[in-house]
Each structure stands twice: as C-alpha cells, then as structure tokens.
Amino acid sequence: MNGLELRELRGERRGEVRGELRGKYQLMVKQLTKRFGPLSEAVLAELNAFSSERIDAIALAFTDATSLAELGLNESPTK
C-alpha cells in the first residue's frame, strides 16, 4: 500500500465513524419527529451531542416511549 492509499484509508476510517453517528442521529430524528411532532432546537442539539451508544439506548427505549421526557430528552432550552 503506497502513501496515497494509506492517507485515503485513514480518511475513510475517520469518515466512517462520523458517518455512523450521523446516520443514527438522522434516523432517530425522523422516528422521534413522526411520533412526537417537530423537535425543538434544544432536543435536536441534545441528540446531536450524544454518543453512538447513547443514541442506541434511545433507539431501544423508543419502541415503548410515550414522551420525549421518557427518553431523557428535555424540550426545555434551559436544561
């Protein structure tokens, strides 16, 4: 593997990690919006700051949740 390929691979790995988190975030936003209506800026910001594992946990809890608060998401911008 030459230097060009190594750099490309390095970028690819970094991109995959970022993309995975973005994919999870995008999917959760769609699901939450469908069930609870448009999400506030505060909730979007919270979700955007979560780790991959935290989003996984929300995704699992989502199946039974009846409110955003049940998922630990606070709509209050002053939280």
Add this chain to the structure above:
Amino acid sequence: MLEPDDHDQRFKSLLQEFLPEFVALFFPTWADRFEFSRTEWLEQEAFLDPPEGERRVLDLVAKVPTTVPVTEESDDYLLLIHIEIDSSESTTLLRKRMLQYYAFLRRSYGLGVFPIALFLRVGHGGIGRDVYEETLWGKSLIRYEYFSIGLPALDGNEYRTGSNLLGLALSALMKLPPEDRARILAEGLERIELSGENELRKYLLADCFDHYFPASDSEREEAHGLMAERFNKGGTIMNGLELRELRGERRGELRGELRGKCQIVVKQLTKRFGPLPEAVLAQLNAFSSERLDEIALAFTEATSLAELGLGDSPTSSQER
C-alpha cells in the same frame, strides 16, 4: 477493478443523485418530458420465476411523473425508469433478464417502462437499442427491444469537456487518448472540486471519475501533484495526499451513515420481533439509506417482519 458489489453501489448512488443529468446526457430530446423533482425510488425485488424461483433486486427503478402522456393512447403521466448496470464482458447475459424485468414491472405497476441497460465494459455501439429475441425454427416469437448504452464505445473527450458533469465522471469509462492521462485526470478532478455542486455530489462525481479513470499509479500520483499546484481551498493549497484523504473521508461517511442506520433498525426490529433470521439481516445490510428510513418509520405499526417486506426467502437466491 470492476467487482460487482463495488460498481453496483457506486453507480446506484451516482445515478440516484444524477438521474436528470443521466437522461439529459443520453436521451436529451426526452429530458424535458420528466418532472424529476417528484421522482420516487423503488427498491424493487423481482421474482423471475414465481412463486419459488430466482429472486433478484433490480438495480435502479424510479417512478417519475411526465409532462406528456406516456403513450399516445393513454392518459398516464407516470413512467418507470429502469436502469440495469452491467459490468460483464458480454451483453448476452443481461438480455433475457431485461425482458423478465420489463414483464415484472409492467405486471406489478401497470405503468409504462423506460428500460435502459448501462454497460460499463462493453461498447456495443454506444447509445442505441439492444434486442432479446426468441425464435422457433427461424421464426421470431418474441422480440423485445430496450435502450442500451455502452460507455466504452463513446468519445470520452466529448463527454469530459461537456457541460454535464455526469458526462465528465462517466468519461473515465469511455474512449480516451492514451497520452496525457495525468493532465486529463487532474483537470477533471479539479473541475469537479471547483464546481458549484454540494459536497455529496462532488464526492460521487469525483469518486467515479477517479476510480475508473485508466491511469497507472505513477500517472495518478502525477495528477494529484498537478492538482496540488493549482488547487486552492480556503486560501491554502491542498496537496495530493490531503485530497486523497478527503476523498476517503467522504466515502467513509457515506458507508458509515448506512451502517449506523442499519444498526439502529436491527436493534429495534430485534427488540420487537426477536432475533432476526440471517436472511433478514442480509436484506437489511443490502438496503439503501432511503429503504432503511422507510422501515424505521413503519416498524412500530407492523405486526410482522413480512409486513415490512422482510424475510420469506433464502438469502442465497438474493442478488443486489
């Protein structure tokens, strides 16, 4: 270079994003007959020999409203554009399947079909029509014609210098002069990078052009060197290494995004329906981002995996 999975996904992503440009490039007189802003992509599995026969996934099927009736006799303003991407060395294998796909789409949707075979390795006369025919003792029984595009027969210089950037990207698979490859590659990548397209579209174009461009390692390195001399981003010159890293990063992001969505859907479906069969996992892994979105939005109301269009067949008979 042209592994089926590799080229399949690359071209599907590219053509999904650039369908209007694709039609304008190869069927310019028909381009304004479509309302591409209302395109709906269909993830389409065809049972070629129902009920238990071979099952295949059609490469690309788009349901697109038209501005004129699809046929002179009908009031239909909706057409299916079906594109099959073929990287084999021959056009023969695809012919019968094109007829089977056509029959399947007509039967399933009752809409007109615009069937196109896109050949990556066979010139086959460039842009034209291909025929599947069955005969009995020399007499024709069935004669089915569809549109075909053989990229290797087309003049790459004409397409790479035209205004349609998809033409530039695809010119890497067309006839190009053997000399000056590094300069041609560098100019093409530079044109894409400096275009007004968004990051995703630039990535898809550059990825196709760079991946298929017929250059040796040294020509490729020289091309990136040429770009480094001319390419200016945010006031700093990006060198070839940085460009390659950036390109890798964009590709990784797309792959990661798909994987992230798939992971969420698998977790949620497993919680709701129990451990998923291998066949379902394979299906999910092969789905597009849009298809995963659909499942994620529908699964809470579904009472079975089958309701979501998942399962019910051995994975061994599936193909993307």
